Amino acid sequence: MSSDITSHIGFRCEPAPDHPGWLDWDLEDDTRFNAVGLGRMILRCEGERSARVRLLDVERRHSNLHGNIHGGVTLAFIDVAMFATTFSVLGPEIYGAVTLDLHNQFIGAGLIGKPLDVVCEVMRETGRMVFLRGTVEQDDNLVSSFLGTLRKPSAR
Numbered sequence: 613m614s615s616d617i618t619s620h621i622g623f624r625c626e627p628a629p630d631h632p633g634w635l636d637w638d639l640e641d642d643t644r645f646n647a648v649g650l651g652r653m654i655l656r657c658e659g660e661r662s663a664r665v666r667l668l669d670v671e672r673r674h675s676n677l678h679g680n681i682h683g684g685v686t687l688a689f690i691d692v693a694m695f696a697t698t699f700s701v702l703g704p705e706i707y708g709a710v711t712l713d714l715h716n717q718f719i720g721a722g723l724i725g726k727p728l729d730v731v732c733e734v735m736r737e738t739g740r741m742v743f744l745r746g747t748v749e750q751d752d753n754l755v756s757s758f759l760g761t762l763r764k765p766s767a768r
Contacts, residue, residue: 623699623707628654637665637696650689655696662733663700665693670728681722686748686756690714693730694744694760701734702742708765709742716758722750740764 622641628634634654639646646653655665667689676682691711698706722728732746742762748755 623704625655625699634666635700645688646692650685650692653692653696655693655700657700658731659733661701661735662731663693663697665689665696665730665732667728670722670724670726672724675724678721679724681724681728681755683718686718686722686728687714687716689728690716690730690732690746690748690756690758690760693732693746694762697730697732697744697746698734698742698762702737706742706762706764709762712741712761712763714758714760716756718756719754720756722748722753722755726750728755 622639624638624640625635628636631654634656637653637655650667651671652668653665654668655663657663670681674681674685691714694711695706695709698709727750729749730746731749732744735743735745740763742764744760744762745758747757
């Protein structure tokens with residue numbers, strides 16, 4: 613995705629000044645779930661069909677009773693990252709897409725205090741659907757693996 617897309621229908625996607633080569637990814641309204649529930653995210657394209665989305669500040673509020681990243685946080689982050697990847701690969705016309713399914717397999721624990729990455733790939737696009745797969749990683753540790761499907765928006 614070109615970095616000249618700075619705002620589209622409530623999304624902010626612009627160069628991250630403190631992370632060269634990355635783009636800040638968020639909703640313009642910082643009172644919504646992305647900012648309140650997750651926090652600051654950045655992304656970069658990795659190839660023609662893939663992106664890496666990073667949750668920068670993994671904090672205690674993201675933890676479970678074991679002191680690791682809560683599974684619900686991981687799933688929410690995957691959901692947002694699937695949309696961000698689709699947006700960056702297919703363009704802003706994907707606005708309004710919804711998640712139809714998300715199949716996740718937890719493999720290891722995510723740790724508090726370290727950035728968390730979703731590496732996501734668009735596997736196939738049809739007239740109404742986008743099929744994705746990816747992993748959640750932290751440093752060299754695999755946290756989970758997933759498959760997901762987004763339904764593209766209806767013609768407006």
